[in-house]
Amino acid sequence: MTFNVLISDPLSEEGIQPLRESENFTIVMETNLSPEELGNRIGEFDALLVRSQTQVTRELIHKATNLKIIGRAGVGVDNIDLEAATENGIIVVNAPNGNTNSAAEHTMAMIMALSRNIPQAFHALKNRQWDRKKYVGVEIKNKTLGIVGLGRIGVEVAARAKGQRMNVIAYDPFLTEEKAEQLGIGYGTLEEVLKKADFITVHTPLMKETRHMINAHAFEIMKSGVQIINCARGGIIDENALYDAIVSGKVAGAALDVFEEEPFVDHKLLELEQVVATPHLGASTIEAQEIVAIDVSHDVIRFLNGDVVKNPVNLPSVPSEIMYKIEPYFHLAEKLGTFLIDLTNEVAEEVYITYSGDLSEIEVAPLTRNTVKGILKRYLGSHVNDVNALYLADKKGITVKESKTSSTKGFTNLITVEIKSKSGRRKVAGTLLNGFGPRLVKVDDYSVDVTPKGHMVVIQHTDQPGVIGRMGSTIAKHHINIATMQVDRSDVGGNAIMILTIDKHLETEALEELKSLDEIKDVTAIDL
Ligand SMILES: NC(=O)c1ccc[n+]([C@@H]2O[C@H](COP(=O)([O-])OP(=O)(O)OC[C@H]3O[C@@H](n4cnc5c(N)ncnc54)[C@H](O)[C@@H]3O)[C@@H](O)[C@H]2O)c1
Numbered sequence: 001m002t003f004n005v006l007i008s009d010p011l012s013e014e015g016i017q018p019l020r021e022s023e024n025f026t027i028v029m030e031t032n033l034s035p036e037e038l039g040n041r042i043g044e045f046d047a048l049l050v051r052s053q054t055q056v057t058r059e060l061i062h063k064a065t066n067l068k069i070i071g072r073a074g075v076g077v078d079n080i081d082l083e084a085a086t087e088n089g090i091i092v093v094n095a096p097n098g099n100t101n102s103a104a105e106h107t108m109a110m111i112m113a114l115s116r117n118i119p120q121a122f123h124a125l126k127n128r129q130w131d132r133k134k135y136v137g138v139e140i141k142n143k144t145l146g147i148v149g150l151g152r153i154g155v156e157v158a159a160r161a162k163g164q165r166m167n168v169i170a171y172d173p174f175l176t177e178e179k180a181e182q183l184g185i186g187y188g189t190l191e192e193v194l195k196k197a198d199f200i201t202v203h204t205p206l207m208k209e210t211r212h213m214i215n216a217h218a219f220e221i222m223k224s225g226v227q228i229i230n231c232a233r234g235g236i237i238d239e240n241a242l243y244d245a246i247v248s249g250k251v252a253g254a255a256l257d258v259f260e261e262e263p264f265v266d267h268k269l270l271e272l273e274q275v276v277a278t279p280h281l282g283a284s285t286i287e288a289q290e291i292v293a294i295d296v297s298h299d300v301i302r303f304l305n306g307d308v309v310k311n312p313v314n315l316p317s318v319p320s321e322i323m324y325k326i327e328p329y330f331h332l333a334e335k336l337g338t339f340l341i342d343l344t345n346e347v348a349e350e351v352y353i354t355y356s357g358d359l360s361e362i363e364v365a366p367l368t369r370n371t372v373k374g375i376l377k378r379y380l381g382s383h384v385n386d387v388n389a390l391y392l393a394d395k396k397g398i399t400v401k402e403s404k405t406s407s408t409k410g411f412t413n414l415i416t417v418e419i420k421s422k423s424g425r426r427k428v429a430g431t432l433l434n435g436f437g438p439r440l441v442k443v444d445d446y447s448v449d450v451t452p453k454g455h456m457v458v459i460q461h462t463d464q465p466g467v468i469g470r471m472g473s474t475i476a477k478h479h480i481n482i483a484t485m486q487v488d489r490s491d492v493g494g495n496a497i498m499i500l501t502i503d504k505h506l507e508t509e510a511l512e513e514l515k516s517l518d519e520i521k522d523v524t525a526i527d528l
Pocket residue numbers: 075076077096099100103148149150151152153154171172173174203204205206209210213231232233257258280281282283284
């Protein structure tokens with residue numbers, strides 16, 4: 001199978017070598033497409049690789065009928081409609097680590113440029129003005145740097161600022177006293193940081209909660225003469241409020257790499273001499289671009305070849321050592337879901353999944369997604385996948401509950417799935433037998449031992465002499481070979497179950513004939 005990959009923003013040629021070298025990938029690099037042109041072409045592609053420029057909107061995603069993965073060669077995914085991608089089962093991956101160093105270095109360069117008026121002085125000199133008085137700066141040593149958002153880049157900036165003998169204080173909702181102590185920095189609320197800092201640099205993602213978090217009120221409580229740096233995202237700082245604060249003299253200067261609208265040619269902030277700016281260059285180094293492109297290329301290759309990705313954005317990321325432990329259960333989980341929904345033969349209202357034994361001690365969210373995928377496949381076909389399974393279950397009003405128990409019931413690991421539907425509850429359980437693979441070991445309260453695979457028939461009947469024989473000859477009459485048979489009963493002469501694996505699909509005629517036999521209560525044909 002060949003996969004078509006569209007690269008719509010400039011990516012490092014060295015970085016996309018893994019894709020170019022993969023035999024089953026066709027790469028198209030078109031970095032100047034208008035939104036309309038992109039919309040017209042996107043339907044041809046299985047993967048889309050972008051930086052921050054391409055706007056991956058809901059409208060574009062609706063046109064992307066073959067798209068399976070969006071790779072963001074960088075950190076910020078605010079140019080991608082994640083909700084629309086998730087709804088449509090498209091996985092989004094990014095490259096969160098590759099440009100951290102470059103962004104931190106750029107932030108330090110901006111702090112230095114700002115404090116010593118380097119761009120302004122250079123500009124004057126280019127205009128043949130030798131002015132030493134006008135461009136007197138301030139030292140950053142012993143000044144307080146306030147960092148808002150202490151993630152990957154924030155931490156790197158803190159380390160570099162300490163090296164420059166700055167006092168560092170940070171605000172991040174996840175920053176604890178111990179962590180701050182470990183990093184040798186101070187910490188406080190947002191308000192405390194804004195009030196104490198001489199320089200303020202923001203390093204949060206742009207989200208609903210952080211949009212305009214640095215606004216007119218924030219500028220009001222800052223020190224007079226404060227300097228502002230934004231190498232994260234335009235929109236975290238309210239640009240109109242920043243403009244007013246600079247004009248009023250409250251803010252002495254600002255260094256901006258990112259803007260609310262990008263790209264632009266005219267911006268009112270650039271009319272102010274106190275503003276220094278770069279056109280979103282934080283990640284633009286040879287090193288960073290190569291790493292981020294390599295990272296997303298590898299994830300695209302992994303995903304399209306059916307492997308687990310390293311940096312999913314719209315799926316919880318599971319550490320590789322845990323993924324290694326649970327991956328063998330994916331198939332079992334999905335098959336249990338499909339088997340049970342076929343047996344239930346009604347719309348599921350609630351799904352309960354219990355993980356026992358070995359599985360009770362590890363992260364099992366990917367198994368839950370696989371089980372739900374197995375169930376929803378029967379309603380939605382191949383449209384459902386790991387990315388949208390839980391979203392679609394929620395949209396269909398199906399409650400999914402997950403629990404764990406250390407009780408093993410004799411198995412080293414056990415997944416029990418129960419579905420509540422209009423007419424009651426049904427359940428199945430399965431285990432992964434070392435050396436034998438997935439096994440179905442419980443159907444309702446009956447014990448069985450069947451590989452959940454291929455064509456199966458579940459027959460519920462009364463435990464009476466001759467039933468099994470009649471069943472066998474009816475199936476034989478339809479030229480179907482029985483491969484395996486499992487029988488269990490509640491008590492002698494009571495309710496019983498028979499699970500057959502057969503060599504081909506049980507057609508309706510044979511199914512109806514089986515149902516009409518004496519002592520038969522129900523027959524379900526299941527194809528896994
Ligand atoms: N200019 C560039 O070219 C460039 C390059 C790389 C990254 N970035 C941007 O830099 C930003 C940070 O990237 P990162 O890799 O450090 O991300 P990160 O996810 O490692 O860190 C973000 C931090 O922000 C914190 N945060 C979230 N909400 C917050 C809030 N309301 N107040 C305070 N802190 C909050 C998070 O807890 C987290 O620690 C992102 O916006 C990213 O897109 C820009």
